[in-house]
Amino acid sequence: MMKHDFSHQTDAALYAMFSGTADEARSALEEAYNRYSQRIYAYCRRILGDDHAAADMLQETFVRYYDQGRNGKVLLNHASYLFKIARNLCYTHRDKASRIGGEVEDYHVPVSDVPYEHRELIGLIKNALEEVPHDLREAFVLREYNGLSYQEISEIIGESMDVVKVRIFRAKKKLREILKPYVSEFE
Amino acid sequence: MSLSHDEALYLFVDGELDASMEEPLFSELAYNESLRNELKDLLFMRNAVKRDDVAPPLFVKDKLLTAVGLATTALGAGGGAGTVALGEAASSTMQWWNGLWMKVALPIATAFAGAAMVWLVEHKDDAPQYVAQDGYTNSVLAPNGDVWSSRHSGMLPDYRQNTVTNTISQTEGVRQNANAQTETITQKHTQNASANSEDIGAIKSAFRAEKSRLLVTNAALQSSLQSALERNAALERNAADMGKRIAGIEQENNSLRANTASQQPLASQQNSTAAPQQAAIQPMRFNPSMLNLRHSASVLPSSYEDGAAKTQGFTILRLRGISSQSITQSHVRPESSSILDNAYLGVMYQITPGFSAGIEAGREAFVQSYHGRVSDRVMHVQQYPQLWNVGVVMNYRLASFNAGAPLDVVGESTVGGAMNGGPFARQSFGLRYAMSGNVSLFAGAQITGMGYQFQDTWFSTLKYGLMYGINYSFN
Numbered sequence: 001m002m003k004h005d006f007s008h009q010t011d012a013a014l015y016a017m018f019s020g021t022a023d024e025a026r027s028a029l030e031e032a033y034n035r036y037s038q039r040i041y042a043y044c045r046r047i048l049g050d051d052h053a054a055a056d057m058l059q060e061t062f063v064r065y066y067d068q069g070r071n072g073k074v075l076l077n078h079a080s081y082l083f084k085i086a087r088n089l090c091y092t093h094r095d096k097a098s099r100i101g102g103e104v105e106d107y108h109v110p111v112s113d114v115p116y117e118h119r120e121l122i123g124l125i126k127n128a129l130e131e132v133p134h135d136l137r138e139a140f141v142l143r144e145y146n147g148l149s150y151q152e153i154s155e156i157i158g159e160s161m162d163v164v165k166v167r168i169f170r171a172k173k174k175l176r177e178i179l180k181p182y183v184s185e186f187e
Numbered sequence: 188m189s190l191s192h193d194e195a196l197y198l199f200v201d202g203e204l205d206a207s208m209e210e211p212l213f214s215e216l217a218y219n220e221s222l223r224n225e226l227k228d229l230l231f232m233r234n235a236v237k238r239d240d241v242a243p244p245l246f247v248k249d250k251l252l253t254a255v256g257l258a259t260t261a262l263g264a265g266g267g268a269g270t271v272a273l274g275e276a277a278s279s280t281m282q283w284w285n286g287l288w289m290k291v292a293l294p295i296a297t298a299f300a301g302a303a304m305v306w307l308v309e310h311k312d313d314a315p316q317y318v319a320q321d322g323y324t325n326s327v328l329a330p331n332g333d334v335w336s337s338r339h340s341g342m343l344p345d346y347r348q349n350t351v352t353n354t355i356s357q358t359e360g361v362r363q364n365a366n367a368q369t370e371t372i373t374q375k376h377t378q379n380a381s382a383n384s385e386d387i388g389a390i391k392s393a394f395r396a397e398k399s400r401l402l403v404t405n406a407a408l409q410s411s412l413q414s415a416l417e418r419n420a421a422l423e424r425n426a427a428d429m430g431k432r433i434a435g436i437e438q439e440n441n442s443l444r445a446n447t448a449s450q451q452p453l454a455s456q457q458n459s460t461a462a463p464q465q466a467a468i469q470p471m472r473f474n475p476s477m478l479n480l481r482h483s484a485s486v487l488p489s490s491y492e493d494g495a496a497k498t499q500g501f502t503i504l505r506l507r508g509i510s511s512q513s514i515t516q517s518h519v520r521p522e523s524s525s526i527l528d529n530a531y532l533g534v535m536y537q538i539t540p541g542f543s544a545g546i547e548a549g550r551e552a553f554v555q556s557y558h559g560r561v562s563d564r565v566m567h568v569q570q571y572p573q574l575w576n577v578g579v580v581m582n583y584r585l586a587s588f589n590a591g592a593p594l595d596v597v598g599e600s601t602v603g604g605a606m607n608g609g610p611f612a613r614q615s616f617g618l619r620y621a622m623s624g625n626v627s628l629f630a631g632a633q634i635t636g637m638g639y640q641f642q643d644t645w646f647s648t649l650k651y652g653l654m655y656g657i658n659y660s661f662n
Contacts, residue, residue: 029251037248038240038242038243041241042240042241051241054243055244055247059247059250066255122238125232125236126239143201144232144233145236145239149202165203168197172197176228179228180228
């Protein structure tokens with residue numbers, strides 16, 4: 001099997017190669033996965049609060065992205081499209097989970113090579129995020145965890161820029177309020 | 188648009204503040220300690236978030252490539268350009284090997300074990316049965332080595348009394364003449380009877396020799412039914428020849444009888460006073476049915492009979508439905524009541540009248556749900572797989588529970604695997620009803636054990652329910 005180096009290719013070029021030979025498609029999909037999987041996974045984890053479900057959503061996101069490429073669907077912003085797929089999958093998963101027995105709880109255990117104080121801080125942020133309303137949390141996650149611009153967030157969630165600004169502002173205010181008693185311990 | 192100082196600060200931290208508004212913000216920061224503290228808190232949050240940057244699990248990429256049909260078993264399949272970790276390659280290989288074992292090797296091994304068990308159960312009494320009837324008494328072997336049931340009462344030649352009466356004349360000359368003729372006739376009849384007895388002895392010896400030979404070649408003959416049939420035909424031709432020989436002997440007997448009758452008027456004319464002599468002559472009349480190689484239907488398979496319906500060596504096409512309910516709660520329960528969602532299509536081969544084997548493929552739909560605790564957290568998750576199963580099926584008639592025609596009590600064992608799951612095994616018991624023609628119906632109870640993977644963990648479960656279906660035999 002030939003291994004291609006597609007690291008210099010654009011997202012659109014990789015996407016077009018999904019319809020090529022099996023070797024090309026595989027290398028292109030691996031490159032796209034390497035570029036975006038961490039960000040998509042971070043988004044799914046924080047939206048769902050469940051690492052296993054997040055892994056499933058990550059896999060399904062790229063399966064659908066690949067299928068769209070094979071079917072010849074035209075895309076302009078690939079990162080935005082990937083987040084849209086992930087967002088829809090996460091919402092569906094949450095709805096289904098709530099129908100069959102309430103909130104799906106996280107049983108992720110942080111990896112052992114993360115220092116203890118960092119784990120504690122990560123846990124603190126995670127718990128604080130769960131206190132934030134879902135629409136505010138999503139905007140915050142897309143901005144802080146995924147590094148997306150307000151414009152990109154606006155495209156993904158389908159709201160205006162002003163709405164995005166307000167949501168991020170309120171989310172950060174809320175988080176700051178929750179974390180304020182603990183900040184001095186970690187500074 | 189006018190912004191408050193903190194709104195401007197948040198936009199600035201996110202890189203979204205218009206450049207024209209930066210100067211007022213910086214001026215405010217210089218004098219406003221509260222605003223500066225807010226900036227510090229925002230930066231603290233950002234740093235904390237960056238530490239929560241967890242890479243996705245390594246197996247996700249492999250599963251993704253498998254899901255889109257681009258998986259490969261080569262080492263390093265999941266690696267990025269030039270950065271494939273050795274651990275990832277080893278993990279990929281282990282997953283591939285585990286999948287191969289669970290999905291292919293284990294079901295095949297289980298299938299062979301099940302088939303061997305059924306074969307042993309079906310054939311444990313075969314050898315003693317044939318040896319026990321292999322007496323050297325009055326039994327005659329069929330050409331295929333099976334034992335005929337042949338009793339003397341039914342098979343020995345049919346004797347017919349034939350009486351010859353001689354009369355001694357009153358005159359010495361006539362008496363001597365009559366005595367001489369009677370003696371001659373008696374000698375001839377005795378010779379004929381002896382010759383017939385020798386023929387019968389020769390036939391018996393031939394049969395015994397054939398029997399011994401067939402005993403030696405019994406196993407080989409069993410495996411070649413066609414060859415045995417040809418031998419059968421040859422023996423029948425021999426029997427016909429023997430019948431012709433016996434008919435010739437009988438013709439000679441009749442001739443002698445006519446001679447005797449011709450002497451009777453002469454004796455009457457002499458007004459005989461001598462007591463009549465009777466010589467019991469018993470010419471053997473060899474019944475061709477003795478050489479009829481038709482065997483007892485209760486001993487040989489009925490398929491051996493010409494014109495009878497075949498009971499083995501043909502193909503059966505069948506459709507079977509499964510309806511089941513979980514025994515082990517909370518893992519698997521039926522998803523659909525649709526017949527086609529839980530149906531199997533199979534092709535069987537009738538090996539013996541009571542045993543058939545084949546393969547079966549079909550689909551079963553479930554809800555796989557899990558509700559329990561993992562790492563002291565309450566979990567409730569579920570998915571809706573539709574498993575495509577392929578299995579080896581062994582069907583056997585339980586003669587001990589014979590219900591009487593047209594009903595049979597049958598058992599059935601199935602072992603196999605799911606293309607997107609794990610191994611499964613199914614045991615069924617039920618009744619089979621032979622309709623007219625080539626169609627039969629069956630129904631009964633079944634219990635199924637299966638393994639499946641969910642959330643990267645293997646589970647096993649038992650479920651029970653009904654099975655029902657229809658067979659079409661190409662015999």
